[in-house]
Amino acid sequence: MTAQHRIDLDQPQLAPGDTVSIIAPSGPSARASLERAVRLFEGWGLRVVVGEHVLDRHPRAMYLAGSDEDRRADLVRAWADPAVDAVFCIRGGYGAMRLLDGIDWAALAAGGARRDGRQKVLAGSSDITALHEAFRVHLDVPGLFCPMPGTSVVRDSEFVREDLRRWLFEPWAGRELIGPKTEILAPGRAEGRFTGGNVSLLAAAIGAPEGRENPEGILFLEEITEEPYRLDNLLLQLQRSGRLDAASGIVLGSWEDCGEPDQVRDLLTEYCGGLGVPVLWEQGFGHDAHALTIPVNVAGVLDASGSDARLTVTGAAA
Secondary structure, three states: OOOOOOOOOOOOOOOOOOEEEEEOOOOOOOHHHHHHHHHHHHHOOOEEEEOOOOOOOOOOOOOOOOOHHHHHHHHHHHHHOOOOOEEEEOOOOOOHHHHHHHOOHHHHHHOOEOOOOOEOEEEOOHHHHHHHHHHHHHOOOOEEEOOOOOOHHHHHOHHHHHHHHHHHHOOOOOOEOOOOOOEEEEOEEEEEEEEEEEHHHHHHOOOOHHHOOOOOEEEEEEEEOOOHHHHHHHHHHHHHHOHHHHEEEEEEEEEEOOOOHHHHHHHHHHHHOOOOOOEEEOOOEOOOOOOEOEEEOEEEEEEEOOOOOEEEEEEEOO
């Protein structure tokens, strides 16, 4: 099952006057964070529609932004509304994976088009990895793995805000993604779709519909607040499931509060450095204080065959 509409990476995804929807598929958000997110988008000349349940709290599980049914309804409503040009998740946390089994993917595939017929984009990171993976498998649409508008990262970093703005208002095709601290962990050159995201969410999907087949292409990985032994176990799950072996290249992002950086680097080298594919270290996406935005389910090239790495978006996923 795939979406009926394709994305044009040679054109900006948004323009002033377009409409974005803000939803909360995972954890709850404060009113002040929501108001700040609305001001950000309106300052860029966008219209904003806020999901009905964005400020809800689940009566039992206060770590969820309302019931699964209500959070799912906001997601489906925003994606199916032709007046909405992009759907932004206000924050991560936990809960997005709880929505997947109740989604009518055929109905979502029939929607997803803007008024001008172009494909709309889903944007978010961290726990939203679950939605990006599901949208890739069930709808085959690109998305943005990006800092979310209700978070402190967007509030505090002008670099983050400007990087995100460029991904929204400038074409994706031909864009370079290399971060300021990126290093080559293993040399080589790879082509393929950009997939992946948060390690714990990818591991949690193993055996589910979204994780039964391991996609080829360039795999992006990042994590936060996992002790080295826990991170070791999560990487082992990805190894044993075949997700690491399927990758033609690997891009490693931030590992905030996952232990000593050298220890984490040694661990990632152990799992990824001997696969015979190019591997980049410290790309900077994820939970870094100045996290980069990256596109997912688009085609690209990772070239680490020389002294300097290049990571380039080449087009929509074929």
